[in-house]
Amino acid sequence: MAPTAGEIRKSIEKNWNDYLSKYANLFSSNSISGSSPPSVFVGSYGYPKVGVGPMVPPIHGDTSLLDSPERWLGKTLEEIVNFRLNLVRGTQNVSVTNPQGKYIENLQELAMSSNTPDSEITFYKNTAPTTFVDGDSAPFGPIGEIKSAKFSGMSTSKPIEKTYYDHDLKAEDAILKLYNSGIEISKIQKCLSIGMFGKDRKLVPTRWSITATDDMISKNLVKETLDYPQVDSYLVFTHEHLGNLFSVLLFPHRWIFEMEEAWHTDKGEIGFGVDAEDANGIDHYPNIAGAYYAAKLGVAEYLIKQKRQAGVLVLREIQPEYAVPVGVWQVREAIRAAMSKIPTLVETMDQGISLACKNMSISKNEWMTKGTILKMLKQKSISDYF
Numbered sequence: 001m002a003p004t005a006g007e008i009r010k011s012i013e014k015n016w017n018d019y020l021s022k023y024a025n026l027f028s029s030n031s032i033s034g035s036s037p038p039s040v041f042v043g044s045y046g047y048p049k050v051g052v053g054p055m056v057p058p059i060h061g062d063t064s065l066l067d068s069p070e071r072w073l074g075k076t077l078e079e080i081v082n083f084r085l086n087l088v089r090g091t092q093n094v095s096v097t098n099p100q101g102k103y104i105e106n107l108q109e110l111a112m113s114s115n116t117p118d119s120e121i122t123f124y125k126n127t128a129p130t131t132f133v134d135g136d137s138a139p140f141g142p143i144g145e146i147k148s149a150k151f152s153g154m155s156t157s158k159p160i161e162k163t164y165y166d167h168d169l170k171a172e173d174a175i176l177k178l179y180n181s182g183i184e185i186s187k188i189q190k191c192l193s194i195g196m197f198g199k200d201r202k203l204v205p206t207r208w209s210i211t212a213t214d215d216m217i218s219k220n221l222v223k224e225t226l227d228y229p230q231v232d233s234y235l236v237f238t239h240e241h242l243g244n245l246f247s248v249l250l251f252p253h254r255w256i257f258e259m260e261e262a263w264h265t266d267k268g269e270i271g272f273g274v275d276a277e278d279a280n281g282i283d284h285y286p287n288i289a290g291a292y293y294a295a296k297l298g299v300a301e302y303l304i305k306q307k308r309q310a311g312v313l314v315l316r317e318i319q320p321e322y323a324v325p326v327g328v329w330q331v332r333e334a335i336r337a338a339m340s341k342i343p344t345l346v347e348t349m350d351q352g353i354s355l356a357c358k359n360m361s362i363s364k365n366e367w368m369t370k371g372t373i374l375k376m377l378k379q380k381s382i383s384d385y386f
Contacts, residue, residue, distance in 0.1 A: 030123045030144070032088050034058045035116040036151070037067035040107050041089055041140065042096075042193045044205035051091035052194075052203060053146055054110055056119045059086065063116045069186050069329030073337055077242050080326050084139045090121045090146040096203040099195035104203075106151055111190045112164060114157040122147045139326065159183055164196045171198030172216050179217050185297075186329065189213045207290075210328060214293035219281065221300035225309040226255060226279055233345050234352040238359065239338035243321030246314070246334050247356035248299060251349055253311030255279045258373045259295050261288045262362045263318035270362065272370040290328040291316070298335025313353070313373050317360045349377075 034057045043051040057063050065071055066083045075083075092103060110117060123144035159181045163174040174197040178188050193209035195201045204212065230252045237248040258276035265271065275286040286292035295314045303309060316331070346352050357364040368374060 030126050031121065032056055032058055032123075032127075033060075033118075033120050035060050035063045036110060036113075036119045037063050037065075037087075038110045038113045038115075038117055038154075039067040039087065040111050040190055040194050041091075042203050042206050042209070043091065044207060046093070047205065048096045049093050050096060050203065050205060052094045052104070052107065053090035053092055054107060054119060054121070054149065054151075055087040055089045055140055056121055057086040057088065060118065061116070067186070068184070069327065070184050070333065072329070073241065073333045077322070077324065077326065080242075081139070081324055084326070085141040087140045088121075088127055089140050089143045090123065090149060091143060092146050094203065096195075096205075099201060099203045103149070104195070106149065108164070108191075108194050108196050109154055109156070110151055111187075111194045111196065112156045112160045113154040115153070115155045117151045117154040120150045122149075139324065157183070157187075160187070160191060160196075164191070167199060169197070169199075174198065175213055175216050176220055185213060185217070185332070211290040211293055214290065214297050214328070214332065218293055218297035218300050221297065221304055222255060222257075222279075222281075225300065225303045228303070228307045228309045230254065231306075231308045231310040234347065234349060235343035235345060236352055236355045237338040237341055237343050238356075239334050239341070240359075241334055241337070242326070242330055243319040243323075244330065244334060245317040245319065245360050246331075246338055247360070248335065248338055249313040249315075249352045249356045250299075250310040250343075251313075251352060253377070255309050255311070256373070256376055257296055257299070257312045257314075258371060258376070259286075259288060259292050259314040259316065260367055260371050261291065261316045261318065262360075262367070262370075264320050266320075270366075272366075274371050276372050276376065278376070291331045294328040294332035295335045298332050298339060301336065302339035311373075311377075313356065313371075315356055315360065315362075315367060317362055319361075 036054050036056045039055040041053060041055055057066055066086055072080055124147050127142035127144035129142050159178055163169060163178060175188055175192065189209050191197065192213055193204045193206050195203045231250050232252055235250040239246045256278045261273045263271050273288040275282060275288055275292050299312050344355060346355055354364055357367055
């Protein structure tokens with residue numbers, strides 16, 4: 001019997017708490033001084049009144065690596081966890097529908113910063129280790145309720161500043177404008193989270209803003225690919241990191257996309273998740289959550305560069321070595337890394353699926369039994385033939 005979502009989460013939290021116990025004595029103070037990467041975090045607990053605040057390490061200087069997922073590819077799981085445990089999260093409860101006042105303005109200015117501003121935070125009492133973990137956002141270290149916060153030496157990113165002051169620009173248009181200007185996705189996500197875009201501005205919990213940003217960008221990229229010719233070969237791309245195995249199969253077809261995930265539990269069981277879409281997009285929130293949009297974005301970026309559209313199958317095997325989930329950024333960056341490699345060309349769909357499964361412990365038959373891609377291919381519409 002496949003594990004339930006609750007059982008999976010308990011296993012994840014146990015692994016996370018084991019990591020935390022190693023570093024529990026690192027922080028036990030009612031204040032902190034350091035350079036923010038820069039980083040802000042908006043919680044979801046208690047919505048629509050949520051905990052909002054900066055994340056600051058006890059380190060001065062260039063701390064940008066601590067909250068720059070785009071630079072973490074190739075790092076070990078322990079290195080990434082250590083980055084995150086260095087970040088102390090300050091928090092104040094704020095209504096998501098009314099992101100105003102000096103405190104929020106300071107955080108918005110922090111999110112806009114292109115450098116690592118000096119920060120001084122005082123808490124009402126000593127910070128305490130957090131047990132918060134989810135599969136979307138990267139974990140962080142101790143947490144404390146903010147009494148006062150000061151930031152200095154901020155240098156504003158001009159493209160972000162321009163969209164921030166444009167209250168007539170829709171949030172989605174602002175996100176696409178910044179993405180097309182080369183602003184990192186993780187930076188855009190923070191700005192959306194702290195209520196900096198759109199006509200009717202509100203705070204967006206960080207875990208939601210990550211998925212929303214990936215969704216909006218990938219949806220628009222895919223829409224653009226629909227005007228391109230189809231790929232004329234079967235191409236297989238692979239990448240492995242942090243105990244995750246990824247395979248991407250592109251095949252000649254109008255845009256269809258399926259992502260399958262398989263994970264191992266402490267009991268030796270295997271769980272599966274699968275989601276798929278055609279050119280009309282996905283009609284439900286994915287069972288595999290934010291990983292779906294992150295993978296879709298990475299593939300769509302490749303197709304835009306190649307000026308092609310394709311049918312896509314993404315396989316992800318999550319091995320036991322992935323003891324602590326560090327966020328869906330690792331899916332996006334792994335797919336980007338896979339698509340940057342020279343693909344292996346095969347002659348048939350069956351050969352492509354076989355090659356995609358080759359280095360995984362999950363058999364081809366298991367993947368195909370759980371997936372829907374072959375069923376989708378058998379149900380071609382008339383337009384697929386023209």
